[in-house]
Amino acid sequence: MFYTSLEDDVVTELLRISDQPRSIAPDGLIGDRKFARLYEHSQRVAEGKLLQLHRTTRSYHTMTDQHRQAILDTRERLLTEPDALDDYLQQVFTDTPDRAGAWSAQRRCLAMEVVLYQLDRAWTDHLNHLAAVREGIHLRVLGRQNPLDEFNRIAGGSFRSLGSDTLAAVRRVLDNAPDDATALGDLGLRRPSSTWTYMVTDNPFGSEADRVVAYLGNFIRGGRPPSITYT
Numbered sequence: 001m002f003y004t005s006l007e008d009d010v011v012t013e014l015l016r017i018s019d020q021p022r023s024i025a026p027d028g029l030i031g032d033r034k035f036a037r038l039y040e041h042s043q044r045v046a047e048g049k050l051l052q053l054h055r056t057t058r059s060y061h062t063m064t065d066q067h068r069q070a071i072l073d074t075r076e077r078l079l080t081e082p083d084a085l086d087d088y089l090q091q092v093f094t095d096t097p098d099r100a101g102a103w104s105a106q107r108r109c110l111a112m113e114v115v116l117y118q119l120d121r122a123w124t125d126h127l128n129h130l131a132a133v134r135e136g137i138h139l140r141v142l143g144r145q146n147p148l149d150e151f152n153r154i155a156g157g158s159f160r161s162l163g164s165d166t167l168a169a170v171r172r173v174l175d176n177a178p179d180d181a182t183a184l185g186d187l188g189l190r191r192p193s194s195t196w197t198y199m200v201t202d203n204p205f206g207s208e209a210d211r212v213v214a215y216l217g218n219f220i221r222g223g224r225p226p227s228i229t230y231t
Contacts, residue, residue, distance in 0.1 A: 078112065114173050133155070
């Protein structure tokens with residue numbers, strides 16, 4: 001058993017009740033079976049909408065999760081594999097691949113910090129870009145495009161450029177790093193921090209048929225929720 005009321009948001013946001021229940025106990029308990037079925041229907045509709053929100057959110061997170069895992073794998077190799085930093089720096093200094101081999105241990109530690117910093121910065125920029133795309137991706141449906149497909153296409157292109165952008169940023173910082181620099185602070189760098197908010201529905205307008213039906217329904221009802229007539 002659970003308790004609810006005629007003013008419950010689950011009911012008022014989804015249905016408009018035309019009449020009052022026939023059977024109400026002195027303590028306020030509604031014993032009308034038709035109203036019980038009405039509440040059950042409202043609950044199912046609410047659960048369906050919530051499930052769709054979760055499904056949509058998960059669909060958009062799938063590619064982002066893959067990108068996140070790729071970044072984490074790169075960071076893990078840099079932090080745990082002895083030759084990972086040398087391999088990475090060879091990609092940074094393609095014209096002088098042995099350049100980092102002559103560096104002191106202190107310089108190599110600084111290089112590691114710079115690489116990790118630039119990876120984190122690039123990842124932050126990537127998420128920031130995807131957040132901006134996500135805010136307006138639902139408008140693609142007006143151009144007869146699939147919002148999820150378009151989001152994945154844009155996200156994939158953004159992530160493909162992340163690697164080369166990071167390599168270029170690492171080289172730019174290390175080329176200009178003073179000989180006596182020992183930490184990121186000496187290079188004027190600070191680690192980024194961000195909070196992300198995502199829109200959870202990619203097609204709030206519905207299909208063309210949905211929009212036509214919704215328009216006609218709202219016109220007939222005068223903008224009120226669907227009516228349940230009690231007989």
